Amino acid sequence: MNVSQKFEVMVGNKAVAHVARLVRAKYISAFPITPQTTIVQYIADMVANGEIDAEFVNTEGELSAQASALTAEAAGVRAFTATAGPGLLYMHHPMHATSNGRIPLVMAIMHRGTKGMDPDLSDMMAQRETGWMMLECENGQEILDTGIMAYKVAEDDRVRLPCIFAGDGYILSYTDEPIDIPDQAMVDAFLPPYKSKIPLMPDQGEESRRLLMAQWGVGQDPQKRWRDQQQAMENAREVIKEVNDDFRKAFGRGYGDGLVEEYRTRGAEAVIVAAGTIASTARVAIDRLQADGKKVGLVKLKAFKPFPADDFQRIAPKVRAMGVIDRNISLGTGGWAFSEIRNAIYDVEERPRTLQFHAGLSGKEVRVQDIMKIAENTLKAASGAEASAAAEWV
């Protein structure tokens, strides 16, 4: 394996900027919003000093950042944008058009919650039905790697859907970590040049007209686009796994199967499920508990869309309890991951107990001991002890 490692200490937001550089984005639009702002500044610096050769457009708002990246990508250049929190909410409307147009745009989200400035997944959760793929990252390295992989997944002919790669704002935005920056040549070899499938060139009038008529539903099943896009999401599960494998071969790093990553689950009687930076904290909690002989492991959830139902169906029969930590809540329903997981494992014959925990919303600190408590409660449920059906707020 020819893996060259060039570690550089940098914050997560700078890693995001490197994604835009390494994928050779030719159209980059952005509007500043905390905690995404320095991404835009790092990109501006890279454009100013010639490291990035792209149309770099400081739009007059996030809606325009999304809408202009949509058409640039449709016309035929690889595009990039990034936002957070309310900025993401403002992008919501054109995001539907991006997925509906089967435009494989990729964007970075540094989470900022919708009830205050601090991070939680509520900004991305509000985009659940936009038809975008959503990949959650744990640290700066994973942000950089996932950003590169996201383009390959999105542009795959079996998928052709837009993709978000995300990390916890502030926590990852501003934390320095040693990050391996891959060589441009290696990224070029991994990620082929982008070609649009949308006929928009001046000589493609008739082809384009037919597509427009189809878009208006002339002569086709009105539900066709929904079915096609659901199929693309289903396909994406396999494509994400393939791309993750390819990435591991090329760069010597991978993230579980690309959708979930199991950490010390062998022989576990119970698992906790966590995503993003909470998963990092959870690793420490699991290490401590296993040192005490407690049989509890961690499943890190990476893909929120498409949701890795089959992974959880595979894991479910092996454990007697799953404790799901959500840094989010759908008010009136419950946690995003919890709802999806319980739904996914309903038909598993020997299904485990499921426990629901809300932690880290609006940036509330999640400590190792908090997760140890969650894991111990989950273990108790695994041993048959009574467990509350109600969600627990940590």
Next chain:
Amino acid sequence: MSKPVPLVKLDEKEYIVPANQACQGCTGATVARIVSKVLGGRMVRQEVACCGPAFENMYQPNIYAEVFEGAGPLMTGLSRAFKRMNREDAIVTGLIGDGGTVDIGFQGLSGAAERNENVLWICYDNEAYMNTGGQRSSATTRYAETTTTPVGEFSRGKKERRKNVAAVVAMHRVPYMATASVAYPEDFIGKLEYAKNVKGFRFIQVSAPCPTGWRFEPQYAVKIGKEMVLSGLWPLYEVIDGEKLKITFKPKELKPVRDVLKMQGRFRHITDDEVKEIQDDVDAYWARLVEKDGKEFF
């Protein structure tokens, strides 16, 4: 400066597919037909929600995004991508209604104008949200009755003056801003011919009388468009680089606005005093335009 182009010089080739879903007498469709002929094979069209999708079944490449407010950024992305792909022969064109220009699309209009994006924004102005059944927009003339400004015991129709978006765009100092009318096609074609060879942000706001929304018989659409220009309700002018203003058609004497207002059902209710208010506005603006004609715009 633009020069009028005789109709006979217009390309005989039709780009609009013969059947379309526009209303009878729709002059928005005429605007689209003229634009498609002048720009021909170089036209690449951005489409947003408006009447446009009803009459824009054209043999020219297009992209439709259901982003009513998005004309400015959507065209920005196209234009920047074409630049990167060395396809600047493509003329990125929007056929955008007045709502998508002066109201919901206004932020994107200003943003694209400020960045001087290389796009041609054609606003076919029928003075209301006609696609959704004739609701008022900020382009609606004062006192006009629309479905959201009905006339009743406590309402005289639309309360506010029209937003002067032509002047607002010109104030962005864009390379080209013009008003035009579907009833003066030579003037309009001349402006398109000029605009198509200019690089940067170009904006043409075209008066497009709407039989359905303005409530008149379809055969009078062009007649009303003409009377609007002759009365000064719709002055024809252009501003280059936000600096030089030129009136491109100057009637010797303006006709009173009353007659053309009274031709439209939407003004059936207005009183002499209300007509006078509109007349005073028209006179004042025309006087300013005449004063600035051939001189600095600002």
